[in-house]
Amino acid sequence: MKYSIFSLARAALSGHKTWQRTWRDATPKDRYDVVIIGGGGHGLATAWFLASEFGIKNVAVLEKGWIGSGNAGRNTTIIRSNYGLPGNTGFYELSMKLWERMEQDLNYNAMVSQRGVINLYHSDAQRDAYARRGNTMRINGIDAELLDLAAVKKMIPFLNFDNARFPVQGGLLQRRGGTARHDAVVWGYAHAASELGVDIIQNCEVTGFVRDANGKVTGVETSRGRIGAGKVGMAVAGSSSRVAAMAGLRLPIESHVLQAFVSEAIKPLIPGVMTFGAGHFYVSQSDKGGLVFGGDIDGYNSYAQRGNMPVMEDVCEGGMALMPMIGRVRLLRQWGGIMDMSMDGSPIIDKTPIDGLYLNAGWCYGGFKATPGSGFVFAHLLARDEAHKEAARFRLDRFRTGAVIDEKGQGAQPNLH
Amino acid sequence: MRITCPFCGERELGEFTYLGDAKPVRPAPGASQDEVYDYVYLRDNVAGAMEENWYHGGGCRAWLRVTRNTLTHEISSVEPAAGAGARQVVK
Numbered sequence: 001m002k003y004s005i006f007s008l009a010r011a012a013l014s015g016h017k018t019w020q021r022t023w024r025d026a027t028p029k030d031r032y033d034v035v036i037i038g039g040g041g042h043g044l045a046t047a048w049f050l051a052s053e054f055g056i057k058n059v060a061v062l063e064k065g066w067i068g069s070g071n072a073g074r075n076t077t078i079i080r081s082n083y084g085l086p087g088n089t090g091f092y093e094l095s096m097k098l099w100e101r102m103e104q105d106l107n108y109n110a111m112v113s114q115r116g117v118i119n120l121y122h123s124d125a126q127r128d129a130y131a132r133r134g135n136t137m138r139i140n141g142i143d144a145e146l147l148d149l150a151a152v153k154k155m156i157p158f159l160n161f162d163n164a165r166f167p168v169q170g171g172l173l174q175r176r177g178g179t180a181r182h183d184a185v186v187w188g189y190a191h192a193a194s195e196l197g198v199d200i201i202q203n204c205e206v207t208g209f210v211r212d213a214n215g216k217v218t219g220v221e222t223s224r225g226r227i228g229a230g231k232v233g234m235a236v237a238g239s240s241s242r243v244a245a246m247a248g249l250r251l252p253i254e255s256h257v258l259q260a261f262v263s264e265a266i267k268p269l270i271p272g273v274m275t276f277g278a279g280h281f282y283v284s285q286s287d288k289g290g291l292v293f294g295g296d297i298d299g300y301n302s303y304a305q306r307g308n309m310p311v312m313e314d315v316c317e318g319g320m321a322l323m324p325m326i327g328r329v330r331l332l333r334q335w336g337g338i339m340d341m342s343m344d345g346s347p348i349i350d351k352t353p354i355d356g357l358y359l360n361a362g363w364c365y366g367g368f369k370a371t372p373g374s375g376f377v378f379a380h381l382l383a384r385d386e387a388h389k390e391a392a393r394f395r396l397d398r399f400r401t402g403a404v405i406d407e408k409g410q411g412a413q414p415n416l417h
Numbered sequence: 418m419r420i421t422c423p424f425c426g427e428r429e430l431g432e433f434t435y436l437g438d439a440k441p442v443r444p445a446p447g448a449s450q451d452e453v454y455d456y457v458y459l460r461d462n463v464a465g466a467m468e469e470n471w472y473h474g475g476g477c478r479a480w481l482r483v484t485r486n487t488l489t490h491e492i493s494s495v496e497p498a499a500g501a502g503a504r505q506v507v508k
Contacts (some may be wrong), residue, residue: 241462252458254437255487300435301487303464308418308490310431343458399458400450412457415435 003107023190026199031228032060034382035220036235037206037243039063040072041182042360042367043235044189044200045375046382048106051196053376054383059198060229062222064205068186071238074305074337075368076260076294078273078284080117080177081142084133087393087405088346093142094390095373096176102372108188110180111287116272117177120152120159120322122166126277130172137174145173156274160324166278168322178272179284185371209247209357217247217356233358233382235374238338239303240361247354251361252343252399254414256297257336258365259307261315263329265289274322281318290332293319297339297365299415307336339365344404345417349378350387350396358382359396364417418490423497424477432475436502439468439482443505464488470501 001007001020011018034050036043039061050056063069079099081092103110121127127146134144148170153161161168190200201224210219210226219228236243241251270285283293295315298307312334320327342348342362347370352359360378363370377391387394398404399412410416421427438460444452461467464487471481482498485491 241460242464250459250461252460254460254462255464300485301437301462301467301469302490303488304490306490308430310429313431400454415437 003109022187023194023200026060026201028060028201028204028222028224028227029199031219032199033058033230034233035059035227035229035231036061036233037220038070038235038237039067039190039200039202040070040235040237041068041185041189041371042237042363042374042378043233044186044193045371046233046235046360046378047198047200047375048189048193048196049376049379050383051193051198052105054379056383057197059193060227061193061198061200062204062206062220062227063200063202066202067190067200068183071337071339071367072182072186072371074260074335075182076282076284076292077179077182077368078117078177078282079112079180079369080174080273081369082117082119082133082137082144082172082174082177083407084136085405085407088407089136089140089142091373091377091390091394092369093140094376095370096142098372098376099180100176102185102188106188106192108184108191110184110188112178112180114176114178115284116173116175117275118147118152118155118171118173118272119275120168120171120277122169122278124169127169134172143174143176145175147171147173156271158269158325159322163321166276166321182368189375206243206246215354217354229356231356231358231382233360233378235360235378237340237361237363237367240340240359244352244359244361247352247357249352249354251348253362254301254341255303256299256339256341256415257302257304257307258294258297258339259311259315259334259336260292260294261312261331262286262333263291263293263326264332266291266329276318276322279314279318279321281315281322283319291326291329297341297415298336302336303338305336305338339363341414341417343399343412343414344406345408345410345414346405347374347394348396349374349381349391349394351381351385352396418492420471420481420483420492421495422473422476422479422481423495424479425473428473428476432473434472434474436470436472436505438463439470439498439501439505441505466493470498470505472502
């Protein structure tokens, strides 16, 4: 069905009783050209791009639980393309451009809101680093503005500018950055992919890979039976190591827990997305009024989807340093998601050493903003057997060759990225 | 999550620093590139009980060998592991 002002009016006149399911809950067929493991944003976007851009419509997306029940439903909904390293800069801008046309492409309201992302700086050295990153963005055709103190004061006057340890000196602003409604992104891709014939199969856990005599992957064993596949793509960030282990692969990835938080709703306060540069704290305000914020990962390996108090305390301290007046706002909810922390902090989108098996993994805690870009380049890889030029550096073998993409310069210590 | 340090007793998580999986052992200086690559980059990323090294920086400053379930955060044993951290980075 097509969504428009007319469909809304028709449904309203009939008391909203005529709405159909947004997407088809399919039962598995015996075989597909491409099977995507993982019904999160990335997996569903991959399926949609395969069907819409690359003409491969005999596609299934297998999801262990319900679609969007993993990290697609657990993030802080931020979209941006303010990266400084070759490999990242172009890829995230590709993704940003796809965000800008997503709702028209999918015929679905994903509430993409380009309300701006500002990274605050608190020292001369940090200003210089941000200026460099901003310049990198601008010479790559991406919008970036380095704001001085007066400009930041005008935009967000309520900050604690005179914090003795971390005075705010200015910020790097990307106006095209912002937020999107994470669940609607999942439902939008599911809607559009399903319309093109993609089978979305829930409650279908992959339990093993089917291999032929040459070792090629020719299908998957699932909790709903064997499903044959021309190619299999993994998009299961958080559980990549576990799924890859079924094919005998070890990955340069550790799974870590990242917490996120929402406060009770307050009147409109924060215009866009802000990050505190002297700690790790980022915040935006949802349309319902809650402050949505987060910070560092907990730092220990975990698959438990829940975190602990020390990081919660650290995140709240960051918020208080920036905006002491939120001290009386109560925390409403807090949750954890499992991050595929790669060894250099950047993703992996590549063929695996196993014929027929393709990998989309290692998103650390930057996966949400990458959703459309990731889907597009992964679909490109699956359809054409070659990397898209904006994802050509996200190779699995870069750790062996030394061509790592370490945006934070932390080295091979995943809990520090 | 609280860790019962064999020297200090039960303490809150914030006193401890995580080094990670205790299984990787730094290869000998003459090791092949493959062995070094494996040690630096590849991980079992265990889902279940894992032996790992923690440092009690906010207490006795001892290295500890903690067996912890990564699916539940349940800790089944904590033992002294003098030099464990150093052994992972220096041979």
